[in-house]
Amino acid sequence: MPGDDDPLHVAVIIGSTRVGRVCDTLGGWFAARARRREDLSVEVLDLAGYTFPACYPDESTPSMRHFTAAVGGSDAFVVVTPEYNRSFPAPLKQAIDFAYDEWQAKPVGIVAYGSGSCGHYAVEQLRTVFSALHAVTMRDWVGLDLLGAGVDECGRPRDTDDLLRAVAALLDQLTWWGRTLREGRRRQPYAS
Template identity: 60%
Template sequence: MTPLRLAVLIGSTREGRVGDRIGSWFAAHARRRDGLVVEEIDLAGYDLPTALPAEPTPAMREFAGRVARAEAFVVVTPEYNHSFPASLKQAIDVAYDEWQAKPVGFVSYGCRSVGLHAVDQLRTVFTALHATTVRDTVGVDLLDGEPTGHAEERLRQDVRLLLDELCWWGLTLRDGRAARPYAC
């Protein structure tokens, strides 16, 4: 069977962010799983315009192309003011058809809420793009510092569950798109 192409999208571009480390940590766990090809897409490496121009820029075309090639996504997001970063919304808006009929999972981080408010907001955005969001998430509590013991085991279980759901939906939707192109 052809491996599922999973893109791990790191959504924060702020200086001093921890999203790049959390994204790499998640990607390392995902790479240990058979049947996945994992690619990290770090928004900090893209010069996406703050206002979408009439004609796409080279950075916009490159980003949309990477989204198009992926068959499943994990969005790594912090929570800012009960929502997600503007850089992430801008990147999501660069692509449209490229997200359709593909599953999206979330790794969020923050204090106390572990970024779940951001995830709730993102579910609405991805639903509007005709993507399928999976139920379970991985939430990293930044107040805990480096997870150890029970917290580390819980995170590993959350990663496994998220990857189980993404693989099922990713393979199912890939077969569906091959049998019948998605059109809305």
């Protein structure tokens, strides 16, 4: 079991599985920024890399168990998600629903984007979902408009001062909550 001073294990979840998606580019960019911090150990969970069942099965499949084990082994999460019709993509909801206890008493940061919006609706819907799972979403989030000047034609964000400040705020909050909740979970079982 890691000690209080050990790096926080952060899972960056790539929330779009769409063919031709930009989510992997954005998620890779964010993970690289997060890896600059010595207090974090960053793992990328790409939902496109799992073969999840189309229908929720009676018994969990190996891919479901693989994903929930990765969630259970993480101290904190950053969900990278596009906005789809004022929400977030269905494959992301499917994956979130595969786990329950594994999310509890852990912090969730959000990097959202859209075309014409910065993914605000996706963020608010994720807040509702994660509160049902006893996870806590960070107040500050990173929002990107793919049609704006802050993102290049490949979907890679330009590292402006404003953007890097937003990334730092999200990671600072995630780290505070992550360390505090990791210690809290060690001291006593969560009262779910």
